Amino acid sequence: MSIHNVRLEVMQFLEKRIDTFVDQFLIPIEKIWQPIDMLPDSSSENFFEEVKELREIAKDLPYDFWVTLVGDTITEEALPTYESWLMDVEGVDQVEANGWSKWVRNWTAEENRHGDLLNKYLYLSGRVNMREIEITTQHLIADGFDIGTGRDPYKNFVYTSFQELATYVSHNRVSQIAKKHGDSKLAKICKLIAGDEMRHHMAYSEFVNQIFKVDPSEMMLAFQYMMKQKIVMPAQFLRESGEKISSAFENFSDSAQRIGVYTSADYVEIMQKLIDKWEIDKIANLTDEAEKARDFLMKLPARMTKISERLVIPAESYIFKWVEPARI
Numbered sequence: 001m002s003i004h005n006v007r008l009e010v011m012q013f014l015e016k017r018i019d020t021f022v023d024q025f026l027i028p029i030e031k032i033w034q035p036i037d038m039l040p041d042s043s044s045e046n047f048f049e050e051v052k053e054l055r056e057i058a059k060d061l062p063y064d065f066w067v068t069l070v071g072d073t074i075t076e077e078a079l080p081t082y083e084s085w086l087m088d089v090e091g092v093d094q095v096e097a098n099g100w101s102k103w104v105r106n107w108t109a110e111e112n113r114h115g116d117l118l119n120k121y122l123y124l125s126g127r128v129n130m131r132e133i134e135i136t137t138q139h140l141i142a143d144g145f146d147i148g149t150g151r152d153p154y155k156n157f158v159y160t161s162f163q164e165l166a167t168y169v170s171h172n173r174v175s176q177i178a179k180k181h182g183d184s185k186l187a188k189i190c191k192l193i194a195g196d197e198m199r200h201h202m203a204y205s206e207f208v209n210q211i212f213k214v215d216p217s218e219m220m221l222a223f224q225y226m227m228k229q230k231i232v233m234p235a236q237f238l239r240e241s242g243e244k245i246s247s248a249f250e251n252f253s254d255s256a257q258r259i260g261v262y263t264s265a266d267y268v269e270i271m272q273k274l275i276d277k278w279e280i281d282k283i284a285n286l287t288d289e290a291e292k293a294r295d296f297l298m299k300l301p302a303r304m305t306k307i308s309e310r311l312v313i314p315a316e317s318y319i320f321k322w323v324e325p326a327r328i
Contacts, residue, residue, distance in 0.1 A: 011091025
């Protein structure tokens with residue numbers, strides 16, 4: 001049987017448990033929080049007073065913090081790209097609306113709330129240039145992205161397992177920084193979003209765990225492939241108005257590293273957590289090629305740690321059109 005057919009067979013095998021996965025890792029729409037629950041209600045008589053308070057508290061947050069929050073927001077708002085990518089993965093069928101398409105749609109519905117909430121917060125804060133942010137978001141969706149997985153479900157699930165944990169780390173750290181600066185509302189917003197990201201990480205990492213049980217060698221090779229080429233962030237093609245795709249993501253990443261929201265050390269730590277979660281060292285019945293892949297993976301975090309320790313982050317902040325220093 002070809003690799004393609006084996007992957008389809010495994011996806012069909014896991015599809016039988018989709019309803020269980022949806023119930024375990026996602027929250028019913030009627031029960032989960034909505035963006036309006038976290039923000040001043042425009043229908044309330046106290047709306048303007050609440051917005052004024054929100055804006056006053058937001059004044060104390062530093063420049064790199066705003067850049068990071070904007071980048072996180074744009075990343076969340078490019079969700080149409082991520083949904084369309086996952087809908088094209090082998091084993092997912094949106095025409096016949098199989099179990100996997102149900103998962104992707106329900107996951108997307110939960111994720112969609114994040115961008116809505118952060119966008120509204122940024123708008124109310126008065127600290128950013130919303131038009132520039134909206135232009136970047138539209139560019140990011142129009143440009144599309146390539147995460148290096150193709151239509152391979154194994155590689156895609158490695159990517160989403162890693163990426164959901166990375167976004168958990170980022171939103172959780174932003175929450176902590178906001179709290180230190182006295183912005184309890186923003187701290188709560190980012191903590192709730194981080195909670196969603198952790199549940200989603202648990203789901204995708206469980207998909208990989210189940211695949212390891214039935215197709216260990218190919219899953220190991222897919223994991224090695226993704227770690228070799230490195231996980232690229234969804235917003236790697238960020239660009240500002242009037243610019244071509246260039247170094248915008250790198251500058252955004254520098255801001256995130258300067259304030260400790262998401263660093264190269266975090267990247268290595270996430271890699272190690274996935275190795276531990278999937279118990280890579282204990283997986284049996286591997287082919288010779290997969291055994292070599294396992295050896296590579298077990299040694300990789302130590303190698304990547306040495307590389308990350310040599311990285312030098314620029315001390316000066318890049319000035320984005322999204323965030324005008326005069327507003328901070």
